[in-house]
Amino acid sequence: MxxxxxxxxxxxRRRCPSDCIFSPYFPSNNPQRFACVHRIYGASNVAKMxxxxxAHLRAEAANSLYYEAQSRTQDPVYGCVGVxxxxxxxxxxxxxxxxxxxxxIAVLNSLAQEPAQIQEHEVEAAFNNxxxxxDIIASRRFGHSTYISSNFI
Amino acid sequence: MxxxxxxxxxxxRRRCPSDCIFSPYFPSNNPQRFACVHRIYGASNVAKMxxxxxAHLRAEAANSLYYEAQSRTQDPVYGCVGVxxxxxxxxxxxxxxxxxxxxxIAVLNSLAQEPAQIQEHEVEAAFNNxxxxxDIIASRRFGHSTYISSNFI
Numbered sequence: 592m593x594x595x596x597x598x599x600x601x602x603x604r605r606r607c608p609s610d611c612i613f614s615p616y617f618p619s620n621n622p623q624r625f626a627c628v629h630r631i632y633g634a635s636n637v638a639k640m641x642x643x644x645x646a647h648l649r650a651e652a653a654n655s656l657y658y659e660a661q662s663r664t665q666d667p668v669y670g671c672v673g674v675x676x677x678x679x680x681x682x683x684x685x686x687x688x689x690x691x692x693x694x695x696i697a698v699l700n701s702l703a704q705e706p707a708q709i710q711e712h713e714v715e716a717a718f719n720n721x722x723x724x725x726d727i728i729a730s731r732r733f734g735h736s737t738y739i740s741s742n743f744i
Numbered sequence: 745m746x747x748x749x750x751x752x753x754x755x756x757r758r759r760c761p762s763d764c765i766f767s768p769y770f771p772s773n774n775p776q777r778f779a780c781v782h783r784i785y786g787a788s789n790v791a792k793m794x795x796x797x798x799a800h801l802r803a804e805a806a807n808s809l810y811y812e813a814q815s816r817t818q819d820p821v822y823g824c825v826g827v828x829x830x831x832x833x834x835x836x837x838x839x840x841x842x843x844x845x846x847x848x849i850a851v852l853n854s855l856a857q858e859p860a861q862i863q864e865h866e867v868e869a870a871f872n873n874x875x876x877x878x879d880i881i882a883s884r885r886f887g888h889s890t891y892i893s894s895n896f897i
Contacts, residue, residue, distance in 0.1 A: 678831035
């Protein structure tokens with residue numbers, strides 16, 4: 592028997608009204624999607640959040656709620672915030688690499704301009720100083736380890 | 745009159761038991777913190793999520809739930825997922841910058857090795873080709889615009 596009820600109304604064992612708030616975003620062929628957001632937020636909270644939004648933004652909101660609920664299910668301690676921390680670390684690492692590469696260019700450029708005047712050990716010392724400075728700047732700009740915790744306080 | 749009840753028990757107008765699940769993470773001097781997670785998840789879901797965790801991880805979980813609830817309150821459509829998208833864009837941008845800088849180094853190095861043999865217009869052409877290749881590689885590696893949506897499906 593084919594049922595016209597959406598995944599939410601099937602899960603909640605109720606009739607699916609024609610103006611059901613869940614129906615467009617929780618189709619019956621994906622029952623796990625509704626079960627996941629229901630477990631984390633509860634059906635009534637999801638309904639409330641969707642109802643407070645204009646209709647054209649509800650699909651995106653349902654998607655992001657599902658993504659967050661999935662993250663919370665996979666990581667019950669950090670949820671989505673775990674992903675955010677990882678991305679901050681990744682940005683920090685790439686920014687450091689970039690700063691080092693820019694320092695290398697600066698040294699190469701200075702070498703190209705005055706090749707005869709600069710001795711090998713001077714280049715090395717200049718490059719190491721540059722790296723040190725860049726590391727200090729990078730750690731000042733991207734001290735991300737405190738980002739999340741300072742937002743929690 | 746000083747009340748010993750935590751923010752959750754005050755909000756829910758009930759007695760705060762000595763083993764209250766909320767009490768250590770929702771102190772009475774920050775009522776907004778509990779109100780925020782209650783609005784998004786509901787008190788019973790928060791209690792359930794905390795109870796399912798070992799005691800030493802509950803403080804971190806309460807912090808991340810608060811962070812996510814705050815994000816959802818500020819951005820009811822994308823919540824935390826909006827932050828994740830922004831960070832992906834930021835990584836993509838820094839990775840592109842890094843690829844370009846590395847290309848610049850490769851050109852400078854080849855210039856330093858064979859200065860006499862390379863004409864100016866050849867250097868420019870080689871550099872532009874390098875940038876093009878790096879852009880293609882970067883867009884293959886960091887096609888982040890599809891990341892979130894593919895996780896939603």
